[in-house]
Amino acid sequence: MKTLKYLFILVTALSFVGCEETPTLYDFERYKFVSFINEDDSALENEGVHDIFLRYDGSTLEEDFTVTLAVVGTAQEGVDYNIDSKTVLFKAGEVKSEPFTIEIIDNLLDGAEDLSLDISIESVSNPNIDIGVGIVNQSNKAMVFTIVDDECPEDIEVFGTQLVNENGNTLTGSINGNVLSLTGNIANYGSFPNANLEITLTPVAAGAKIGSATFDDFDAGLAGDGYEYQFRLAEEGTYEVCTGKINVKFWVYYLSGKTTGDWVYWYTVDTEITIP
Structure with a gap:
């Protein structure tokens, strides 16, 4: 009787095993995929060149194949970016593609608007992938590629405030049109704490946040030592609104007879004026 009981238990157990679902085994030699490594990516507008890569999953291939991409979005080709080719190469045996290269154009214009590209895989040269x-x-x-604008919403009016130079001297700035008027110890000379200078800020393009900082020979005023001084531009300077910096190199001249005579070169100032 015990033997029959054990046989019944064994048969019942085997019947349960037979009812379990058989796991599905996929033939991974059959399935081959190509895809983007990342679904989201971004770069600053001033980055220059940015590379995007695709990946291949499947059995090792002995021949090259190519992937054709489609690109649309709010960014405009030729204005915001350039692409030499929308065809990406996979070399034989490689699981990572050659780079898909986007040249980002820093248009320097104002506004803080980010732009995007929707990049999709349009076709694959190997029909089995x-x-x-x-x-x-x-x-x-x-994937979505975002071009992050590196410009700020401000303009040159930001320099119309209290400024400091590389020596920590406080300068007072005011803006009239594109001319910045400065008063303070511009030349880093203790006897001339109230020197004056007018700098013309010219953008590289209309609406740009960077440009040149220039001035003609400028009579800076009478210093506490009794001498008249003049500042002369040594080389074209630069300004950047978004970093709040002006860089100018100039020569300091004085009148040989204090308030009369000839202008005489004294020393050079290579200054960086910033918003504190």
Whole structure:
């Protein structure tokens, strides 16, 4: 009787094992995928060149293949970016593509608007390779690339305030049009704490946040030592609104007879004026 009982238990147990679901085994030699490594990427507008890569999943291939991409979005080709080719190469045996290169154009214009590109895989030269990762609900078939604007909303009016130079001297700035008037110890000379200088700020393009800082020979005023001084531009300077910096190199001259005579070169000032 015990023997029959054990046989019954064994048969019952085997019947349960037979009812379990058999796991599905996929033939990974059959399935091959190409996709973007990342679904999101970004770069600053002033980065210059940015590379994006794709990946291949599947059995090792002995021949090269190519992937053709489609690119749309709020960024305009030729204005915000350039692309030499929308075809990406996979070399035989490689799982990572050659770079898809985007040349970002820093248009220098105002506004702090980010732009985007929707990049998708349009076709694959090898018909046995599927687009996206996965047998169903394929992922990474497309990606969004964001060009982050590096400009700020401010303009040259930001310099119309209290400023400091590289020696920590406080300068008072005011803006009239594109001319910055400065008063203070501009020449880093203790006997001349109230020197004056007018600098013309000229953008590299209309609306740009960077440009040149220049001035003609400028009579800076009478110093506490009784001498008249003049500042002369040594080389074209620069300004950047978004960093709040002005860089100017100039020569300091004085009148040989204090308030009359000839202008005589004394020393050079290579100054950086910033917003504290």
